[in-house]
Amino acid sequence: MFHLEAGKGGIQVKHIQTVNKPTMQKSLKTGGCGECQASCQSACKTSCTVGNQVCEK
């Protein structure tokens, strides 16, 4: 459904190529165990934004 176009760096697809199998909606029910890492996003710290984290389950 797609090819890499050399030089331009961009990926060309025909219409749509879905990249992931998201779990956010499901996690409305299953999440919240709280065992994951804290995630300060300020410069002086480990600086990881929540979006950059993984679920520990």
Next chain:
Amino acid sequence: MKAKIHKFEQNGTYILLDVNSGAVHVIDKMIYDLMDTFTGENDEETVHAWAHAYPEADIREALGELHTLMEQQELFAPDIDVPPTFRQHGLVKSLCLMVAQDCNLRCKYCFGDGGSYGQERAVMTPDVGRAAIDFLIEKSGPRKHCEVDFFGGEPLMNMKTVKAVTEYARKKEQETGKRFKLTLTTNGMLLTDENIQWLNDHDFSLVLSLDGRKEVNDAMRPDVGGHGTYDRIVRNFRRCIESRKGGNYDYRGVYTYLRGTYTHENLDFTKDVLSMHDAGFDILSLEPVVLKDSPYAITEDDLPRVYAEYDRLVDAYMERRRAGHGFWFFHFNMDLSNGPCVAKRLSGCGAGHEYFAVAENGDLYPCHQFVGREGYRLGSLSEGVTRPELSQYFRESHVLNKEKCRDCWARFFCSGGCHANADLFHGDIRQPYEIGCAIQKKRLECAILVQALQTLEANEKQ
């Protein structure tokens, strides 16, 4: 209006993010255009609006694909409200111990005033540190994994307390079944062989501070006497990394990573990231400085340059990965399929409810950046949390309760930004700091793009 989708084009690739499901789609230019009009239920209007640009049959075919995504809840997924899994009250799981409110460097952008946080230079006693562990054990309730970050100033200036607290925490693990993940953030000046060995033996994750190129680092991170520090620090960091090779260290478990700060003075910071990689380090992070009224501050006028620089960084990052010698860049890591749950996305950094900082004297603050800030003392180790209402206010200051965040497409990735910065600029933790938001959103686009490229390139190889 609440953003339901976000689309962007970067380096020739078109991306569509479905905000409420987290689905990421690489799309073509036509879909990109159609999404200006398409709301999920106005096919005819969309066909009409774009008939001048695309053949009708193509538009209809594309709309068919979009409807399929909607059926799979990967486009226009339902709005997310606070789920029952988001506990009403936070359980503390993470503490930052200001073991030394003193420092052996004088970084020009330091928010802690050379480590002192506007107070007397002082160090934490082992007793205060041990009391912090007890506090954490009590407040974390049933939660098994807890975190303790040794911070400062420069924590290695107070190894006595670091050691005493570590010993105590390890003993308490046996007794309570808790697991403490220990992290230490250091500028590297005191990273002697002896200290390295001890930190390795005790499974410490390390966050090592360096600002990239020698000239950049030395201009920003001089020692007390005003001398450059790059050579000394890099020598120590290399020995440290070398000693950890082959051990059980990765970027998630016990990690060692290099972090830096960029300022108005080095908006060409791709060079700094690459310089750290070239110097032999490959788990990296570089963050924008946050300062008010300072010549080093990043201003609104800087933003176009900052954006262009992130584009360059993405190119360099992908180029090195494709050539087989890539590096980790923290903000480009994103697990699009197994990311955090919604409860976590609402908790954000947890400051003030899941995460506290303990000042040298045992006072409690919402986080390390709030230490010493007027009006933010939450209590102390001996009295406990004396201002539960303030803690609760932090808990409830999540993206769905903040006006700007509620409508922002980045809400479930960013989780509402840094409260300390919001307070610094607006005196209100519910009013995010605009430049932080702008850079955050650009970085998230880059991360999404990087993940999309990696996935599709891997698929193509197969």
